[in-house]
Amino acid sequence: MKKINYYLGVIYLMLYMSSCQKVNLMTYDQPANIYFDLTSAQRDSVVYTFAYDMTKAVDTVFIPVRLMGHRTAASRHFRAVVEQDSSTAQAGTHYKALESQYPLAAATGRQALPLIVYNSSDLESNSVTMIVKLQPSDDFGIENKKLIRAYVVLSARLEKPIWWDMWMSAYSRTKHQLFLIVTAQRDLSMDGLDAPKNLYFANLLTQMLNDPFRWVTTHPEKGYVLTKSSENEDYDFYHKDNPGRVIKLKLNTGSGKYYFMDEQGKEVR
Numbered sequence: 001m002k003k004i005n006y007y008l009g010v011i012y013l014m015l016y017m018s019s020c021q022k023v024n025l026m027t028y029d030q031p032a033n034i035y036f037d038l039t040s041a042q043r044d045s046v047v048y049t050f051a052y053d054m055t056k057a058v059d060t061v062f063i064p065v066r067l068m069g070h071r072t073a074a075s076r077h078f079r080a081v082v083e084q085d086s087s088t089a090q091a092g093t094h095y096k097a098l099e100s101q102y103p104l105a106a107a108t109g110r111q112a113l114p115l116i117v118y119n120s121s122d123l124e125s126n127s128v129t130m131i132v133k134l135q136p137s138d139d140f141g142i143e144n145k146k147l148i149r150a151y152v153v154l155s156a157r158l159e160k161p162i163w164w165d166m167w168m169s170a171y172s173r174t175k176h177q178l179f180l181i182v183t184a185q186r187d188l189s190m191d192g193l194d195a196p197k198n199l200y201f202a203n204l205l206t207q208m209l210n211d212p213f214r215w216v217t218t219h220p221e222k223g224y225v226l227t228k229s230s231e232n233e234d235y236d237f238y239h240k241d242n243p244g245r246v247i248k249l250k251l252n253t254g255s256g257k258y259y260f261m262d263e264q265g266k267e268v269r
Helices: 002-022 040-044 173-183 192-210 212-218
Strands: 033-036 046-049 058-068 076-082 102-104 110-118 128-135 149-155 224-228 235-239 242-252 257-260
Touching (some): 040 149, 046 058, 058 149, 102 110, 110 149
Antiparallel strands (some): 033 058, 058 110, 128 149
């Protein structure tokens, strides 16, 4: 019985070794491809907003790109274009025109497409969209058509937060922007125990609205200036690094007091 088991074991071993020798090692042997490495949420839209920072005149949105294929010891290049017919964003106004090609460094499988975007004043009232699409290049194909388009939304529009009515008075996007500038707070809680702190922030804005000239003088670290109009008694309020984003400060001739003007042309109070 032991001899039978021994011989059966030898036969099984020979069959196993024979089958292993016949199996060929599978390798990835397709041409190199690239695609946008986005999450499912990002694939619906990559959203960028300037709303929380008036100091920025320009910024960069990095759209992740990933290699499908072998890495190489030499750098390679990929291409991308903006689909003009499917985009409302305008080159030169909302974004810098794309380069003819972008590098993928040697021995790497990941890169990012740097999309340079501009803080255009029209973004305060309307968002714009653009579709960025990868293109074939001498080094890369674009095999998976579903993964080569990125839908980008650019905005600078603020929306009324849920806590606003609890701590503040009438809402406007301009007033919201001034609140962010003065307090550096994006959110306030709705907990009654936080009333002293939240009312303190609300009061900081009230003080600034009552005397914007004094606020500019006493907060040079903020970087905001008031420039007098050459045509009348009005002023332009803006950050020194981004003079294109202006909030108007107008004289109320009846009261002799200056008020910021909101997006509806009404006084901010």
